[in-house]
């Protein structure tokens with residue numbers, strides 16, 4: 001086996017040093033009745049070439065661009081990733097290192113994550129961003145737990161237009177500890193109905209996603225104001241980070257904590273993971289943040305360098321009193337995002353976000369022209385809800401055969417929205433793709 | 444000793460990203476605009492983020508220089524205890540970057556994602572076989588996330604039985620994530636001390652196990668690199684009082700094909716794919732922390748579950764007792780591909796061999812260094828061995844000094860000051876992928892450093908001298924945090 005370097009002589013001479021006869025004898029401290037004496041029932045080893053064949057067979061069954069035209073968003077977005085980003089991200093000094101516990105030997109990772117924290121904070125309009133979390137859903141759950149810790153209150157209100165799967169993750173995190181989650185309904189304009197807030201007391205936080213699950217842009221400022229009037233923390237969430245290239249960022253609208261998904265920033269969909277949980281806050285709450293943080297400092301010679309810092313919040317120091325149990329995070333995904341944001345630059349991200357917006361508007365307009373209803377007339381970013389005639393489900397299936405995935409059926413998530421679909425368009429969908437889609441759904 | 448690996452290469456300085464570039468540059472090839480511009484309502488328009496504008500080469504040089512200030516397993520030996528820094532085979536990376544996988548949307552209809560579902564399904568079977576468990580979820584994104592999933596399952600199990608228990612027993616040798624995961628789930632961790640041999644005694648557990656205790660969380664092999672020899676009797680005691688036994692399986696690299704946790708009283712456990720199954724660590728992730736459970740806990744696993752029906756794979760949602768969802772989608776699929784590739788390349792014999800060689804390497808280091816360094820538990824170890832700086836104390840040399848000096852010799856230091864039960868701990872986990880020559884050189888370096896400790900202690904106090912930076916001021920970093928530029 002090419003990954004195991006030991007020759008027979010190596011093994012023999014090492015065993016001699018240990019004074020035992022064979023490899024099995026090394027396990028003398030494992031009681032006899034704890035040992036498994038059989039053979040693992042696993043497939044026999046493949047050569048590298050056989051593995052290639054096997055994996056391409058599996059991979060080839062997957063419906064992906066360019067063969068398929070996929071109009072799905074809903075928390076995972078197809079964006080172009082520059083070759084330079086993929087190439088740099090493959091540098092083994094980044095890929096095969098551990099969490100930077102020994103800073104002198106890890107300055108590459110540390111500076112890169114410090115830069116990521118900075119760019120993430122600028123994108124979200126916040127003062128401090130963490131080094132990364134698992135995904136948008138867990139980042140939101142941790143943001144809400146953070147609000148519970150800060151306010152010492154046990155109830156949060158979250159918009160029903162936060163990604164349905166994120167809400168389920170929040171529920172999972174909250175239930176056993178006995179915290180309560182109340183959902184805010186939505187208005188027929190496609191934004192959160194905040195009227196229920198008036199009667200809610202003792203809230204730790206109010207959480208709003210913008211653009212929300214329907215793609216609609218929420219009025220964060222008004223919602224934030226209302227949240228603050230209730231003395232709760234305002235938590236903003238997002239699934240499409242690129243939107244802030246064009247839209248007002250959550251920080252400027254009064255968010256105290258922001259938790260969402262950064263997959264759009266140079267990370268492949270990869271069937272949903274690994275992704276990038278982004279979490280940011282104001283400086284005031286920095287010591288309550290969960291997760292790793294990189295800080296700038298000086299070395300003995302006065303030279304600038306970077307270290308993991310504020311570790312007394314973390315599990316390896318504070319154990320059960322830590323602000324989170326997170327240890328391994330999604331560092332390499334944060335690095336990808338930093339590379340991507342650096343490649344785009346301020347000028348590029350603006351243009352790219354505008355293009356995403358405009359393409360979705362084009363498709364919206366064409367669908368309207370073709371006689372379909374755009375359910376919510378609220379401004380959207382790169383996805384929106386359309387109502388197709390009843391019985392469209394069969395048509396949707398038929399289109400799959402034509403290699404078009406015509407959006408996400410909303411009924412399983414919002415039963416009142418039968419025949420409604422969430423369509424997403426990024427810069428990767430051409431006008432021709434969109435025209436073809438409109439033609440097909442019409443017929 | 445052979446010539447040291449450590450030297451001083453030419454490293455280039457590189458400023459922060461925003462100290463470079465010029466307004467108007469771009470490192471991104473913007474796609475052609477084939478639709479009319481369409482302005483967004485002013486009310487919602489922001490100013491756009493203040494990012495530096497850089498050319499492609501600006502970006503490429505920046506990250507190439509940063510990479511050169513880093514050290515990875517591909518650079519050299521990285522014997523970080525408890526982290527299993529084994530070599531990550533390159534073919535794994537290749538498989539994970541196949542376009543059918545990277546481009547796959549997580550909400551594709553199952554008919555259009557059979558390859559991915561097939562792999563997830565099979566991989567769960569492999570982990571069931573390796574752990575001796577009945578069912579597995581791949582949704583947890585890292586080891587600690589798996590621990591949390593496990594605690595949630597324990598909570599749901601007791602709730603289903605109509606009981607509410609408030610405590611979880613956890614040994615003092617446990618990784619910090621264990622008590623943190625326990626309390627995140629609303630339980631109270633109850634510490635239990637290990638005995639003079641470094642393992643749990645049946646008596647210590649039986650003294651504190653009661654009807655209000657939901658279960659125990661044991662790391663096996665434990666963080667001292669020792670097998671918990673009394674595990675079966677401990678499991679019996681916990682089960683007799685209605686509790687469950689959780690195993691932190693982060694150290695599974697010691698016992699693949701040698702021990703099946705499901706056969707020795709464990710009810711549920713997590714595996715760290717980024718340790719045992721060779722997926723690279725990425726400077727701190729992404730990882731993947733699947734949880735495998737015995738049959739009585741299957742109903743509580745997160746949804747959706749991948750199941751096979753009439754020769755096709757589907758995502759099944761209907762598990763009323765499920766804890767719900769722990770990740771938005773299917774967990775770290777891209778990481779699972781790499782671990783899957785690893786298991787397929789290794790096959791059953793080589794997995795077992797890997798564990799045997801990991802244990803051989805660790806015991807060899809323990810034996811060769813035990814005169815040089817203090818060995819608090821002098822017994823056969825599993826995949827890692829734990830020393831301390833006790834012998835060097837008289838010379839006023841601490842673990843930190845030796846660790847930093849190892850860098851000058853071209854090695855990443857071992858884990859230091861963990862587990863907490865050993866003051867000044869030096870935890871060495873070589874893994875099976877290090878050759879005897881490399882290990883011998885590591886041993887020689889450590890011996891040379893121990894000599895220097897007597898002859899020229901300043902070399903250690905001032906180490907490292909050959910890295911990009913000298914020792915960094917961590918105190919000021921924490922006191923006056925500067926977390927963004």
Ligand SMILES: Cc1ncc(COP(=O)(O)O)c(C=O)c1O
Nearest residue numbers: 327328525585586587618620693
């Ligand atoms: C024994 C042990 N348990 C749990 C963990 C946590 O795993 P992760 O970092 O993947 O969350 C680690 C890793 O550091 C570990 O060494």
